[in-house]
Amino acid sequence: MRRADSAARPAAPPAALQLRLVTRSQVPLRAILAVGIAAVLPLWGAYSFYETQTAHPALPADPYQVEALSVRLEAVRQIVPEDAVMGFITDAPPTSDMFQTWYYVTQYALAPRLLERGPDRAWVLAMFANPYALRETAARYRLTLNRFLGPNIALLQNEAR
Amino acid sequence: MAGILWALEAALVGCLLAWRFGGFRDLRPAWAAALLIVGSGTAGGFGITSCLFFLCRLLMPTEPALPMFLEIALAAWLAFEIYRRRKRTPSVQPAARPSYGNLALAAILIAALLIAVAGMSGPWKAMPHGNWDAWAIWNLRARFLAAAGDFGHRAWSPALDFAHPEYPLLVSAFVARCWTFAGSVTQEVPQAVSLLFFLALVVTGVGGVAVLRGGKLGLLFGIVLAGTPFVLQEVPAQYADIPLACYFAAALVLILLDRPAAAGLFAGLAAWTKDEGSLFLVVFFLALAVFRRRNAGAALAGVLPMLAILLFYKFVLARGSSSLLAESAPGLLARLADVHRYGMVASAFAGEFQKMMVSGWYHPLWPLVVLAAGLGFARKHRSDLLLAGSVTAAMFVVYFFVYIGTGRDLRWHLNTSLYRLLVHLWPCLILSIFAGLKPPEWSVTPPPPVAPVTTSGAERSSGRR
Numbered sequence: 116m117r118r119a120d121s122a123a124r125p126a127a128p129p130a131a132l133q134l135r136l137v138t139r140s141q142v143p144l145r146a147i148l149a150v151g152i153a154a155v156l157p158l159w160g161a162y163s164f165y166e167t168q169t170a171h172p173a174l175p176a177d178p179y180q181v182e183a184l185s186v187r188l189e190a191v192r193q194i195v196p197e198d199a200v201m202g203f204i205t206d207a208p209p210t211s212d213m214f215q216t217w218y219y220v221t222q223y224a225l226a227p228r229l230l231e232r233g234p235d236r237a238w239v240l241a242m243f244a245n246p247y248a249l250r251e252t253a254a255r256y257r258l259t260l261n262r263f264l265g266p267n268i269a270l271l272q273n274e275a276r
Numbered sequence: 277m278a279g280i281l282w283a284l285e286a287a288l289v290g291c292l293l294a295w296r297f298g299g300f301r302d303l304r305p306a307w308a309a310a311l312l313i314v315g316s317g318t319a320g321g322f323g324i325t326s327c328l329f330f331l332c333r334l335l336m337p338t339e340p341a342l343p344m345f346l347e348i349a350l351a352a353w354l355a356f357e358i359y360r361r362r363k364r365t366p367s368v369q370p371a372a373r374p375s376y377g378n379l380a381l382a383a384i385l386i387a388a389l390l391i392a393v394a395g396m397s398g399p400w401k402a403m404p405h406g407n408w409d410a411w412a413i414w415n416l417r418a419r420f421l422a423a424a425g426d427f428g429h430r431a432w433s434p435a436l437d438f439a440h441p442e443y444p445l446l447v448s449a450f451v452a453r454c455w456t457f458a459g460s461v462t463q464e465v466p467q468a469v470s471l472l473f474f475l476a477l478v479v480t481g482v483g484g485v486a487v488l489r490g491g492k493l494g495l496l497f498g499i500v501l502a503g504t505p506f507v508l509q510e511v512p513a514q515y516a517d518i519p520l521a522c523y524f525a526a527a528l529v530l531i532l533l534d535r536p537a538a539a540g541l542f543a544g545l546a547a548w549t550k551d552e553g554s555l556f557l558v559v560f561f562l563a564l565a566v567f568r569r570r571n572a573g574a575a576l577a578g579v580l581p582m583l584a585i586l587l588f589y590k591f592v593l594a595r596g597s598s599s600l601l602a603e604s605a606p607g608l609l610a611r612l613a614d615v616h617r618y619g620m621v622a623s624a625f626a627g628e629f630q631k632m633m634v635s636g637w638y639h640p641l642w643p644l645v646v647l648a649a650g651l652g653f654a655r656k657h658r659s660d661l662l663l664a665g666s667v668t669a670a671m672f673v674v675y676f677f678v679y680i681g682t683g684r685d686l687r688w689h690l691n692t693s694l695y696r697l698l699v700h701l702w703p704c705l706i707l708s709i710f711a712g713l714k715p716p717e718w719s720v721t722p723p724p725p726v727a728p729v730t731t732s733g734a735e736r737s738s739g740r741r
Binding site: 142148157158164176177182198220229 | 398416420433502643
């Protein structure tokens with residue numbers, strides 16, 4: 116029945132073209148504008164992110180010295196066995212940001228070795244802002260120097276353990 | 277590079293699982309179904325292979341290659357199974373050509389993603405190990421799990437009190453899996469994992485919304501998400517917040533698509549990603565009990581395996597560790613009754629919403645406002661809007677009260693975590709709004725009788741959207 120009806124009419128354009136024509140003519144301008152604006156606006160958001168991250172980065176490179184300390188502690192990774200639980204001593208106050216940063220970064224760099232605060236382990240890592248204090252503290256706890264890893268970091272050994 | 281290839285292998289396993297068991301192949305348009313398979317398959321594959329790795333590490337710590345062989349065997353079986361089924365039932369529906377409008381939107385989406393990824397190169401270079409929590413918590417625990425020998429238990433050692441040993445392990449175990457299989461610990465892996473989770477979030481959302489509300493809204497979902505600076509900022513940070521946001525959104529997409537078992541699985545994966553995921557799990561099931569009771573059973577079946585792993589971890593392996601809940605119990609009632617705290621938390625929420633604005637004028641909410649004003653909401657979609665919207669709104673309320681009740685210093689807690697909690701919920705918020713919108717295609721009125729416009733059966737079913 117439908118076929119007979121359509122045969123009486125002039126040939127219609129292909130279906131794809133018809134759909135486009137209808138879409139163009141009958142989608143309200145408001146909807147077209149909404150879709151267009153909502154599609155283009157977020158590009159500014161993406162660009163703004165790009166700009167802030169590349170041109171004006173919020174933080175300097177390696178702000179917590181993770182990469183730098185990882186390189187300096189590589190020697191410890193070579194010397195101390197992986198199953199060791201190491202001690203950690205420092206002259207930074209325990210509640211200070213410096214203590215947290217040093218301790219956490221050192222733990223990250225030396226994993227899977229575990230780090231514990233204090234000198235009561237066979238291997239002890241010392242991080243001191245004042246190198247003289249490092250020597251004094253090592254002597255006080257009777258720790259022997261295994262090696263210096265730069266001016267304020269040292270790997271110490273507790274011979275008693 | 278090998279580590280990234282192993283991440284992609286996990287995505288492949290997930291895609292094969294989604295293809296075979298997800299029930300997505302019959303969805304239309306076909307390109308949206310394909311995106312759903314790729315997006316949910318990637319996120320699901322990461323989660324499932326992470327669990328497999330964790331369980332193998334736990335049960336047979338001296339056999340690091342065991343999960344690798346199991347995965348390869350699973351992938352081979354799935355590929356054979358799919359090939360066998362496709363041979364038996366060849367596809368009869370030709371894929372419809374996408375419309376020019378959709379192609380234009382897809383081009384904008386790709387452009388937005390390329391700009392966003394180019395922006396991430398800055399933080400990747402400046403902080404290859406990620407931001408603070410990345411190396412202090414997530415990647416640190418991944419290093420324990422990846423180390424040869426029986427060191428996995430150190431990932432939840434109480435000695436690591438600062439690294440929250442009670443936190444779930446999905447992200448850390450997945451990164452460890454890639455490092456173990458590749459045989460080297462490289463920073464490219466956590467960087468790529470974070471990016472792939474973000475892409476999976478976008479792709480799942482685009483595919484899901486395209487199936488639900490048509491291609492144009494689907495692609496717009498992706499564009500809006502890819503143009504949200506505060507979400508993009510979290511990708512190179514390498515935290516677990518982007519994976520969590522991905523699982524939240526995927527669970528909502530799948531429940532809206534009436535795939536309750538898969539939705540339950542993703543809600544479970546969220547709970548195994550971060551503690552906030554457990555809150556989501558509770559809220560999600562409460563919403564199902566209210567709005568989709570018929571789906572609750574299947575969703576529960578989907579969540580059970582993840583729940584078993586999570587409970588075993590929390591109550592057996594990491595039972596000695598303190599949690600926010602335990603820390604907050606003393607003095608909780610006094611804090612809940614403190615009106616000053618409410619004002620502080622509310623102003624912090626408002627402040628974070630204001631901080632989302634960039635360049636002094638662009639707020640990620642603007643495209644949503646424009647779409648809501650231009651297209652309007654459909655009464656027919658009210659149940660979907662209610663379901664997704666109620667989960668999102670309830671999560672906002674739950675997060676609000678977590679801050680009211682927290683035993684930690686409130687200002688510090690708000691400053692260090694609120695923006696990340698909003699990252700979890702942002703994709704759910706967009707999804708909720710898109711679930712209620714009227715698709716632009718609906719604006720097309722029926723064709724005039726003289727020149728009838730009829731699409732072929734294939735086109736109609738494939739929804740030339």
